[in-house]
Every structure is written in structure tokens, then in C-alpha cells.
Amino acid sequence: MNHPLTTHEALIYVMVMASAVDRTMNDRELGRIGELVQVLPVFKGFDEDNLIAVSRDCAKLLAGPEGLDIVLETVRDTLPARLYDTAYALAVEVASADLSVKAEELRLLSLVRDRLGLDKLTCAAIERSAIARHRKS
Known part of the structure; x- marks a missing residue:
């Protein structure tokens, strides 16, 4: 990466972290x-x-040394700052995509929240909404 990240790229980085x-x-x-x-409006204009x-x-x-800290x-x-909760919501969406959130993913969510x-109340609401969206009947 030889250029500063765009907002779109930073949000994608959050999702990739949650997946990886x-x-x-x-x-x-x-x-x-x-x-x-x-589908999300926040990505309007992204190619x-x-x-x-x-x-x-x-x-x-x-994959590099201290990679997670650098990306965070x-x-x-x-x-x-107005997109911090959006970034967290995207991380939650990706972590819950396979309907099973592992310990590593929970730890990452905690790191994202802290960084x-x-x-905690905002994050709990985001997490609860993901549970509701992914619930099977």
C-alpha cells in the first residue's frame, strides 16, 4: 500500500480483519x-x-509484524469518528456471517471497540441487532 487509505478501504480493512x-x-x-x-450506502462510490x-x-x-495493531x-x-460505530457493525456482520462467533473473533471485536x-452499550446494541438479523425461525 503506497497511498493513504480511503474511508471505503478502511471499512473494508475492518471486515477483512474480522474474517481473517x-x-x-x-x-x-x-x-x-x-x-x-x-448494498450499504456507506460504500456508495466505491468501485x-x-x-x-x-x-x-x-x-x-x-501478515506482517504487529500487523493487527498497524491495521487497527x-x-x-x-x-x-462518526463512522466508528459503522466499522464495528461491519466487523460484527462479518464475524457472525457463518453463524458462529469464535473466541478469536470476540477478541478482535473487543480490540476494535477499545481502539x-x-x-459498551452501543456495541451491545449492534451485537444484539446482528443476533436478531441472523436468527432462524
């Missing part, structure tokens, strides 16, 4: 990232053809 944290980026999670980029390249850039950073700092420094300075 357990060392397996499964098809369900990757599919959910693509769906979110296609979907760049999604794979942005995801690869993030994966490269994550980059995301925090790139996003306007972005989000309050």
Missing part, C-alpha cells in the same frame, strides 16, 4: 463482505472491482 482473525477466511464471510459493499485488491493489501499488512491504528486514523473508543 481466526486464520480462515471462509466463503460465507467473503461473500458477506461483497454483499455489504454492494467494487477494487475489493479484491483492497482485501489483499489488508491481508498483507495483517490505520483504520482509526483514517475513519471519521475506536466505543461504549
